[in-house]
Amino acid sequence: GENVEQHPSTLSVQEGDSAVIKCTYSDSASNYFPWYKQELGKRPQLIIDIRSNVGEKKDQRIAVTLNKTAKHFSLHITETQPEDSAVYFCAASILGGFQKLVFGTGTRLLVSP
Amino acid sequence: NAGVTQTPKFQVLKTGQSMTLQCAQDMNHEYMSWYRQDPGMGLRLIHYSVGAGITDQGEVPNGYNVSRSTTEDFPLRLLSAAPSQTSVYFCASSRTSGGAVGYEQFFGPGTRLTVL
Numbered sequence: 325g326e327n328v329e330q331h332p333s334t335l336s337v338q339e340g341d342s343a344v345i346k347c348t349y350s351d352s353a354s355n356y357f358p359w360y361k362q363e364l365g366k367r368p369q370l371i372i373d374i375r376s377n378v379g380e381k382k383d384q385r386i387a388v389t390l391n392k393t394a395k396h397f398s399l400h401i402t403e404t405q406p407e408d409s410a411v412y413f414c415a416a417s418i419l420g421g422f423q424k425l426v427f428g429t430g431t432r433l434l435v436s437p
Numbered sequence: 438n439a440g441v442t443q444t445p446k447f448q449v450l451k452t453g454q455s456m457t458l459q460c461a462q463d464m465n466h467e468y469m470s471w472y473r474q475d476p477g478m479g480l481r482l483i484h485y486s487v488g489a490g491i492t493d494q495g496e497v498p499n500g501y502n503v504s505r506s507t508t509e510d511f512p513l514r515l516l517s518a519a520p521s522q523t524s525v526y527f528c529a530s531s532r533t534s535g536g537a538v539g540y541e542q543f544f545g546p547g548t549r550l551t552v553l
Contacts, residue, residue, distance in 0.1 A: 325496075329478075333477075348517040356540060358540075358541070358542075366546075367527060367544040367545065367546050367547055368480070368527070369542050369543045369544070370542070373539065373540070373541070397470055413479055413480065415480075422533075422540040423468045423470070423485070423487070423533060423540060423542070424470075424482065424485060424495070425482065425542070426482070426496070427472075427481070428479055429477060429478060429479040430477075432480050
């Protein structure tokens with residue numbers, strides 16, 4: 325079945341620095357790759373997603389890149405702020421659809437002032 | 438709109454007890470799913486449904502049952518609770534048709550379950 329690996333498990337940066345989180349997937353049929361942010365004690369919330377027919381997508385300080393050949397995708401956060409501190413999860417769809425997801429194990433991002 | 442709601446927020450069970458976790462959504466989403474979240478393991482899919490009357494298994498279905506009699510509700514039943522089922526459970530819903538709205542899964546607030 326699909327396997328999604330996420331690195332690093334923890335990431336500490338100074339405010340204003342950039343942060344990059346990387347994920348790899350195994351199912352070549354995966355066609356949808358969302359990223360979720362989860363603050364402590366809260367529910368996961370979608371921050372950005374990308375479909376397999378697109379190589380890059382940006383939304384203000386957040387961007388996602390996808391390399392289908394290498395089967396990896398990355399989340400880039402620029403000009404980090406303390407409120408970006410949270411756990412970030414990547415996910416990949418399986419069975420050629422868009423809803424059934426396999427999640428990575430998460431990256432705890434800590435942004436220090 | 439309330440979005441996705443879950444009850445209860447917290448629950449403590451003894452080994453062997455059964456219970457039902459409730460999930461409801463008011464967004465008319467076709468797709469609903471249940472995940473469990475354990476430390477260091479991300480979110481793992483338990484069961485999912487693509488519409489009323491249709492359910493299927495995810496990655497970790499053993500020990501859990503679901504049914505989908507209406508579009509709005511998707512309860513998760515623990516048949517005989519075990520300590521290994523101690524976890525945080527999230528329900529989520531999304532559209533299946535995508536389009537301009539996309540495929541975002543909206544999560545409920547979660548249920549923290551402890552099995553002694």
